[in-house]
Amino acid sequence: MSWTLSAFADEAAAAMTEQIEVLNEAKIDHIDLRNVDGVNIVELPIDHAERVKKQLDDGGIKVCMYGSPIGKIDLADDFEIDIKRLKHLGELKKIFGAEAVRIFSYYNKKRAPGSSDDATWQSESVERLLKLADLAGELGLVLYHENEIGIYGGPLEQVCALRDQVHVKNPDHFKLIFDFDNFNQNGDDVWTDWQELAAATGAIHLKESKRQPDGGYQHVPAGEGDGYIPEILADLAKRGWEGPLTLEPHLARSQAVLATGPHGQANAALADMTEKEVFIVAAKAARKLLADVDRL
Secondary structure, three states, X not given: OOEEEEEOHHHOOOOHHHHHHHHHHHOOOEEEEOEEOOEEHHHOOHHHHHHHHHHHHHHOOEEEEEOOOXXXXXXXXXXXXXXXXXXXXXXXXXXXXXXXXXXXXXXXXXXXXXXXXXXXXHHHHHHHHHHHHHHHHHHOOEXXXXXXXXXOOOOHHHHHHHHHXXXXXXXXXXXXXXXXXXXXXXXXXXXXXXXXXXXXXXXEEEOEEEEOOOOOEEEEOOOOOOOOHHHHHHHHHHHOOOEEEEEOOOOOOOHHHHHOOOOOEOOHHHOOOOHHHHHHHHHHHHHHHHHHOOOO
16 A cells, blocks of 8 residues: 655745755655746756756655646647646656656636636647647656646536546546645535545645635645545545645745645744744644554
8 A cells, every 4th residue: 555745845945955854854755846946847957957856865855746837827828838848847757757747727718707608618628638648648747637726627527527538538647636625615515526536536635724704715734624634535545545645735825835826825823933834734734644544
C-alpha cells in the first residue's frame, strides 16, 4: 500500500532553499513544484532546473508532481500556450524524473451569466484535454485534473463529464485530483462527490475550508472543515487506493497563494504567524490524519 505525502512548499517560502528547509522540518520528503525561486514551473529554464535538482537531492526531497497552470486560461486564449508548457515539462521530466502534471480545464468568459447551456464550453474543453492527454502520452507524462472553481471542470456534474469523455478514453494519461476545499466552496456535498469520483481519482489535494456564518468560506487545517477528510481518507484506505496526497494549505496569503487567485479567506486564527509557521501547522494536521488511518 503506497501513499505519498507531498506539498506545495512555495506557500511557505519563495526560495527553493527555504522550501527544502521547511519540508525537512515538516518531515515531508516530496514536493509538488509550482513556483521555484519566484519562477513558475512551466517557465523554469533548464539550467535553473538542473541547479534545483541538485538542491533537492542534497535535501533528500523528491519531486512528486508539477503544479502547472496548464488549462487555467480562457477558451479564447491561444491553445498553443498550453502545448508549449506541456512540452517544456516533458523536458523537465528528464531532469526531475517526475511524470505527474497538475492541470485545469479552461475558463469561458463569453459564457452568459446564469447560462445553463454549457455545451460549447464542455466540448471545447474536452477537445483540448484529449489533445493534451495524447501529447502527455508521447512525452511520458500523466495529467491530473484539479476541480478548480470557475473553470469547466469545477462542479461535480462537469467533473463527471471529464471523467466520462477524457479519463475513460485515456485512463493512463488523464486522471482526477480530488480537492476537498474546491468542492466545498462550489456548494457541493463533498462526501457525495467522493462516492461518485473515487474510482477515477488519482491524487488528493489536502486543502480544506469551513463555511462561515456570513456565507463565506475560511481555510482551515485539513480535518477541521466541511470536507469529510477523515472519513474520505478512511475510505481511501479501505478501498486500497494508492497515490499522492499533496498538502496545499491556503491558510495564509503568501505570494504563491495569491498567484492562484484563491477563493475563500485566510485563517484568521493564524494571522500572526509567519508563512513557514502556518505551513508547519498545516503539515502537522496532515500527518495526524494519515497516522489516524495508518498510512503515514
